[in-house]
Amino acid sequence: MTAALWVVVPAGVRASGEWIDDTLAERAREKGLLARTPLAGQFPRQRVEVVRHADPDAAVADLFSRRGWTDGLPIVPPTLARVDAALAWSARPREELLGEIAPLGGVATLEKVAANSVMAGCRPEYFPVVVAAIEAIVDPAFNLRGVQTTDENVAPLLIVNGPVAPALGINAEWGALGPGWRANATIGRAIRLVLNNIGGGWPGAVSFAGLGQPGRYTLCVAERAHDSPWPALHIELGYRPEQSTVTVLRAESAINVTGGLDELASVIGSAASLFAMLHEGKVAALLAPFVARKLAREGWDKADVKRYLHARGRLATETWRRSWIHSVVRATEWPAWVTQAARSQEIPALRDPEDITVVVAGADLEVPQHAYFPSWGHPPCRVTREILMPDDWAERLSERD
Amino acid sequence: MVRASAAAERAGVPSVSLVCEGFIGQAATTAAGLGMANLPSAVVPGHVDVQTLEELDRNVAAVTVDGVVRSLTEKPPSPPHGAKEPAPLDVVFAGTFDEVNRFFYENEWSDGLPIVPPTGERVAEFLRFTDRAPEEEIGVLLPDRRSATVWTVAVNGVMAGCRPEYMPVLVALVEAMADPGYGVEHSGNTPGAETLIVLNGPLIGELGFNFRQGAMRDGVHANTTIGRFWRLYLRNVAGFLHHKTDKGTFGNTWRVVLAENEAVIRKIGWTTIAEDQGVTGDSAVTISRYTGGGVIASVFGTTADQMIPYLGDAIARDVGWELMFTVGMATGTQKPLLILSPVLAETLAKSGLSKAELKRRLFESARIPAWKFERYLGEWTNLVPGRPTLLELVRAGRAPAVFAESEDPGRLVPVVCVPEDITIAVSGDPLRTNAYSFAHNGMLGFPTTKRVSLPRAWKTLLAEVRAR
Numbered sequence A: 001m002t003a004a005l006w007v008v009v010p011a012g013v014r015a016s017g018e019w020i021d022d023t024l025a026e027r028a029r030e031k032g033l034l035a036r037t038p039l040a041g042q043f044p045r046q047r048v049e050v051v052r053h054a055d056p057d058a059a060v061a062d063l064f065s066r067r068g069w070t071d072g073l074p075i076v077p078p079t080l081a082r083v084d085a086a087l088a089w090s091a092r093p094r095e096e097l098l099g100e101i102a103p104l105g106g107v108a109t110l111e112k113v114a115a116n117s118v119m120a121g122c123r124p125e126y127f128p129v130v131v132a133a134i135e136a137i138v139d140p141a142f143n144l145r146g147v148q149t150t151d152e153n154v155a156p157l158l159i160v161n162g163p164v165a166p167a168l169g170i171n172a173e174w175g176a177l178g179p180g181w182r183a184n185a186t187i188g189r190a191i192r193l194v195l196n197n198i199g200g201g202w203p204g205a206v207s208f209a210g211l212g213q214p215g216r217y218t219l220c221v222a223e224r225a226h227d228s229p230w231p232a233l234h235i236e237l238g239y240r241p242e243q244s245t246v247t248v249l250r251a252e253s254a255i256n257v258t259g260g261l262d263e264l265a266s267v268i269g270s271a272a273s274l275f276a277m278l279h280e281g282k283v284a285a286l287l288a289p290f291v292a293r294k295l296a297r298e299g300w301d302k303a304d305v306k307r308y309l310h311a312r313g314r315l316a317t318e319t320w321r322r323s324w325i326h327s328v329v330r331a332t333e334w335p336a337w338v339t340q341a342a343r344s345q346e347i348p349a350l351r352d353p354e355d356i357t358v359v360v361a362g363a364d365l366e367v368p369q370h371a372y373f374p375s376w377g378h379p380p381c382r383v384t385r386e387i388l389m390p391d392d393w394a395e396r397l398s399e400r401d
Numbered sequence B: 001m002v003r004a005s006a007a008a009e010r011a012g013v014p015s016v017s018l019v020c021e022g023f024i025g026q027a028a029t030t031a032a033g034l035g036m037a038n039l040p041s042a043v044v045p046g047h048v049d050v051q052t053l054e055e056l057d058r059n060v061a062a063v064t065v066d067g068v069v070r071s072l073t074e075k076p077p078s079p080p081h082g083a084k085e086p087a088p089l090d091v092v093f094a095g096t097f098d099e100v101n102r103f104f105y106e107n108e109w110s111d112g113l114p115i116v117p118p119t120g121e122r123v124a125e126f127l128r129f130t131d132r133a134p135e136e137e138i139g140v141l142l143p144d145r146r147s148a149t150v151w152t153v154a155v156n157g158v159m160a161g162c163r164p165e166y167m168p169v170l171v172a173l174v175e176a177m178a179d180p181g182y183g184v185e186h187s188g189n190t191p192g193a194e195t196l197i198v199l200n201g202p203l204i205g206e207l208g209f210n211f212r213q214g215a216m217r218d219g220v221h222a223n224t225t226i227g228r229f230w231r232l233y234l235r236n237v238a239g240f241l242h243h244k245t246d247k248g249t250f251g252n253t254w255r256v257v258l259a260e261n262e263a264v265i266r267k268i269g270w271t272t273i274a275e276d277q278g279v280t281g282d283s284a285v286t287i288s289r290y291t292g293g294g295v296i297a298s299v300f301g302t303t304a305d306q307m308i309p310y311l312g313d314a315i316a317r318d319v320g321w322e323l324m325f326t327v328g329m330a331t332g333t334q335k336p337l338l339i340l341s342p343v344l345a346e347t348l349a350k351s352g353l354s355k356a357e358l359k360r361r362l363f364e365s366a367r368i369p370a371w372k373f374e375r376y377l378g379e380w381t382n383l384v385p386g387r388p389t390l391l392e393l394v395r396a397g398r399a400p401a402v403f404a405e406s407e408d409p410g411r412l413v414p415v416v417c418v419p420e421d422i423t424i425a426v427s428g429d430p431l432r433t434n435a436y437s438f439a440h441n442g443m444l445g446f447p448t449t450k451r452v453s454l455p456r457a458w459k460t461l462l463a464e465v466r467a468r
Helices: A020-030 A056-066 A080-087 A110-120 A124-137 A144-149 A164-168 A182-197 A261-268 A271-279 A289-297 A302-312 A317-322 A324-328 A336-341 A393-399 B002-010 B021-033 B053-073 B097-106 B120-127 B150-160 B164-178 B221-238 B262-268 B304-318 B321-325 B342-350 B355-365 B370-378 B390-395 B458-466
Strands: A003-008 A048-053 A097-101 A106-109 A155-161 A220-222 A245-251 A255-258 A283-287 A314-316 A346-348 A356-360 A369-373 A383-386 B017-020 B041-044 B137-141 B146-149 B194-200 B284-296 B337-340 B367-369 B412-414 B423-426 B435-440 B448-451
Touching: A003 A056, A003 A080, A003 A110, A003 B097, A048 A056, A048 B097, A080 A110, A080 A124, A097 A124, A106 A110, A110 A124, A110 A182, A124 A155, A124 A164, A124 A182, A124 A245, A124 A383, A124 A393, A155 A164, A155 A182, A164 A393, A182 A220, A245 A283, A255 A261, A261 A271, A261 A283, A261 A302, A261 A369, A271 A314, A271 A317, A271 A324, A283 A289, A302 A356, A314 A317, A317 A324, A317 A346, A336 A346, B002 B017, B002 B021, B017 B021, B021 B041, B041 B053, B120 B150, B120 B164, B137 B164, B146 B150, B146 B164, B146 B221, B150 B164, B150 B221, B164 B221, B164 B284, B164 B448, B164 B458, B194 B221, B262 B342, B284 B304, B284 B337, B304 B337, B304 B342, B304 B355, B304 B367, B304 B435, B321 B370, B321 B435, B337 B342, B355 B423, B367 B370, B370 B390, B370 B412
Parallel strands: A155 A220, A283 A356, B017 B041, B337 B423
Antiparallel strands: A003 A048, A097 A106, A155 A245, A245 A383, A255 A369, A283 A369, A314 A346, B137 B146, B194 B284, B284 B435, B284 B448, B337 B435, B367 B412
16 A cells, blocks of 8 residues: 655755756765765656655655755655644745755745754744744855855854743753754754755765764754843843744854863863954853852853953963964964964953853753853854744644644 | 846846845746846845835945845856756656646646646647647747747646647647747736737637627636636746746736627628738737726717717726836837727717727827826836926937827827727627726737637547537
């Protein structure tokens, strides 16, 4: 017995009507990467395809993998019904454009993004978060072309704030950076699938990150706001408490730091931050709730923490001068504040305290456990978009199974 | 705009098209259809028509300028690859009737009504009704630059629910669609005008077209399905799709084929539209795009003198912004259509009016004040740049002298350039004194007539399908 699945084709189509997979198949062939995607470019150029098979879910997952439409993990087939269920969480029409996804310029319509969200395993109610994140990464300030094509191992880091985060189960506590929580796992993955399928960021063919990083599978975290002593990130950025937002940064691999602010500052003031120095980047630090509360009791606020990390996060000028990046970059490319500081013994790793995004996250452990995300790329960027949920979202969530 | 840029680029002049936000997709598709997929454009946020100069300044400075600079300084991406489409004989889908319909609809190949699945067998049956080879290219249609083959005519004819014997009419329609004089590439423009097909000749009777009561209403097979074919062909071959290449703000649905009452026309000694367009003897289709119109109910009177003021008023009233096709933007391309019921045509003829004389009388009657004409062009709209007066346009040789008979802004001026620009058809309920007036979309859907070529075995083939 065969069964049929009606699936929305998730691949990118440029505004002029070409499918980016024709370019991708050519690049993959040139680079000898067809073993990974033996069916690259081989699919009907249609909105909807029908797959008939005794086990159609498995058949679609396998087919999509061989066409190059996955991150290597199995996907959920984006059936019309599942895509419609995701779209039902947005008030916007399915054909509306969120933007073009660099570098190959597939058009991110709501429907294409919904198809990729379904594939990533998102529940329908996560869709507004995915949409807001896509709106953030297509902001020119995010430099998506750079993120997608650079040899550096950068990935979008999604920080979710506001009432939507706990309501959707976006984890900010035990193991906030993973694994185990569906929302974190699939929302970040949806962004990756959009970058891969609509933007064409195929590793080795179009995307030249040398090593990549685990955060390229998913990198989505919420701020632990309910018992944080400080205003949450979106409040700092001028949003109201009842609003929900997603903030996106260009992040290099997370570095775990166990210890106090001094240990964190020592990691900031290291070779890990050289690209942030060069590009005047905006970095992120996830701060242990235990440390945040202790600091707050001592009278510190977030701004004090940032000032402290900025002041202590310095590189020895000699370390900078001997670095590989220093050897390959023209002297004039360094910002003036770096070259001025280089006249002394130490150079701040970051231009300004406000370039450090401080977010409280993690378990309520009596262990000072932080994560530092260096950044890569021009221009300095921390892009925030509001998550627009349907008016009746709370009721709809309470009614779901 | 994009078409102008393409012409400039072909002449070796670098271009950047400034494209309002809502039109980005259409610009890219149009550029690809012109064979210049890399034609650069720069986005202007929103729509310029509703922005103050300050807002426009801000938007241009914040967004557009960067796009202009990048377009002129960056290397465009490598040229695109041809769209991969199924070959004519590929089986694109197998399934039940319902599944086929769902599949075609979900892939934007259908207008939302059920289609007849275009199976190989059905297509072959249509192809018997033309002597042309299936692969013969009738033309190449923008915006998708797809080849309009005889095969695709048959496929869309099947889908629309036509009968095989309509095939010669369908081929003639696509010949007209592909005629550069018609301008199919404009079919996605924002006013969303719709084509009306007029059929003349012996095929009206042979294929059973309605030309009596309800002539423009769906419900008669030939009129209805051929009207539907037109829009399916625009969708599937030319490539006009909602939210993409079709930017009709509202649009309207396809129109059923209008057939003329040729017996009445003969009786009163007038000519058919096809004859006015130069085709005699054979059947012919005439296509033309009309923006809209309306019925002229209860035309009262026993003489032409009593009837003409009302008819002329209707023609003048229905032409508004479309006056830019009369004078200004595309001078001399405004061709309004007046459909007379047979009883009205007969009454006018009884007053001694030939069709040409009727046109002359309507030309005299369908007039509006010059000040109002000028407002349509350059105050209520911005369709004609520089807000020229009619006097200035006449002086510049851009309008006939009839628009400058005095300097009085209250003087009456015609809504077409010459009497011949008024098209007249005879159709509808033979004994009701109603007429219908259509304003015309000018050069963006110019009247185009094609003779219908019948296969050599027409009579035999027709007899064969009739005997079934």
